[in-house]
Amino acid sequence: MLYNALKLLHVLSIIVWVGGMAFAHFFLRPAVQQLAPAERVPLMRAILQRFLAAVGASVVVVLTTGLALIGMVSMGGGFVMPWDWKFMSGVGLLMMAIYAYIYLALLSRLDTAVQAADWAVGGDALARIRTWVGINLLLGTAIVVVVLLW
Incomplete structure (x- = not known):
């Protein structure tokens, strides 16, 4: 029962993260492009x-539940982590690092630009965020494909 509950929390957190990126990248951003920079950037x-x-909360839940699930399965001894779990873990950690870069570096650059009403710098920060969100979306999609097909 605990294993299933942890797995559910793990998957729901991934849905928030990857689904949110898909929504922002394919639906939200194109819709707000018609706004003037002074409206769009803030x-x-x-x-x-x-x-x-x-996403920060999701990252904590994904990492915590992922480690707990691996720990629960490996407690019986003789556990060899399957290839798809290794892929999921490695790429997931890369996604977390990209998230940290977006949150700690790029979002603060965007904040500074908005406070200064510098829409060109804000637009550049948004473009960089969009690029990294796109990369993370591809990585997250790759994880889903690999885990479901292998």
Whole structure:
């Protein structure tokens, strides 16, 4: 029962993270592109602050539950982690590092630009965030494909 509950929390957190990136990348961003930079940049900052905070919580849950699930399975001894779990773990850690870069470096650059009303710098920060979110979305999708097909 505990294993299933941890797995559920793990998957729900991944849905928030990867699903949120897909929504932002394919639906939200194109819709707000029609706004003037003075409207678009502060709006995207407000959205990203909320979304990245939720992703931060998801990262904690994914990491904690992932480690707990591996620990529970390996307690019986003789455990050899399957290839897809190794892939998921390695790529997941890379995604967490990218998230940290977005949150700690790029979001603060966006914050500074909005506070200074420097829409060009804010637009550049948003473009960099979009690039890294796109990379993370591809990595997250790759994890889902590998885990479900192997």
